[in-house]
Amino acid sequence: MSKRTTIIDRCETRGLRLTQQRRIIASVLEMSRDHPDVEELHVRAAARDAGISLATVYRTVKTLEEVGILEKVDFGDGRARYEDAERDHHDHLIDMESGRVIEFVDEDIEALQEKIAAKLGYRLRGHRLELYGVPLTSGGGRKID
Template sequence: MTDTIIERCEAKGLRMTGQRRTIATVLQDSGDHPDAEELHARASAIDPGISIATVYRTVKLFEEAGILDRLEFGDGRARYEDAERDHHDHLFDMNSGEVIEFCDPDIEALQEKIAERLGYELRGHKLELYGVPKRK
C-alpha cells in the first residue's frame, strides 16, 4: 500500500473537506482499531470544530467507498481500519476490548488446504478469535 487514505479518497472522487482530511489523517496514523468515539477524541484534539456526527458520517462514507473496513466484535463498538492494510487476522481480548493483529503461516496454509479439500479455490478469508488472557 503506497497511497494514503486521503489520496485514495481523492482518487475515488470524494470531496475532501478540511474535517474529512483531519479524520483521514487520524485514521492513517492509527496503529490500533479506533471506534467513532476514539476517532472523534483524536480528531477534535486537532480540530475542536469536528463533531461526533461528522465522524460518523465520514467513516460511513469512507466505508461505503471501500477505503475503510468496519470491524465488529460483538461488544457494541464498531471499529475501523484501513481497507488496504496487509492481510492479517484478529484476536479480540474480551476483557480489555483490545484488538490484536496477527498473521500465522500455519493457519494460512491450513485454510488453503481445507478449501482445496472441499473443492474450492480460496479467494479470501476473515478470521476473528475471541479470548481472555490466561491467568499466570
C-alpha cells in the same frame, strides 16, 4: 503494515470532496494503529479541530466505508470499529477481559484455510479470522504453561 497509498490519496483518486475536516479525519485514521470506533475517532479528530462534530465523523466514516477505503470490524463488543481496507492481511485475537485487539499473521493458519477450501472444492479469495480468548494466567499473574 505497509499501505500502497494513503487514505487521502485514495479519497482524491476516487474523486471524494475533501474538506479540511475530512482531511483531519482521514489523517487520524491513517495514523491509527488500533481499531477505533467513531466516538474515539471523534475525540482524536476534535483534539486537532474542536469544530469537528460527531455527526461529521459518522458521515465521513460511512462514506469511506461505502467506497472501500475503510473496513468495518466488529469484535462482539457492540462497537463498530474501523481499519484501513488496504492494510496487509492479518487476523485478530481479542482479549475478552481487557478488550485489547492483537493483530497477527500465522502461516500455518493461512495454509490450513487454503487446504480446507480446496478440500471443499473452492479457491480461497479471502477470509476474516477473529479469535476470542482470555489470558492464560494463574491468580498470581503468572503464565500457565
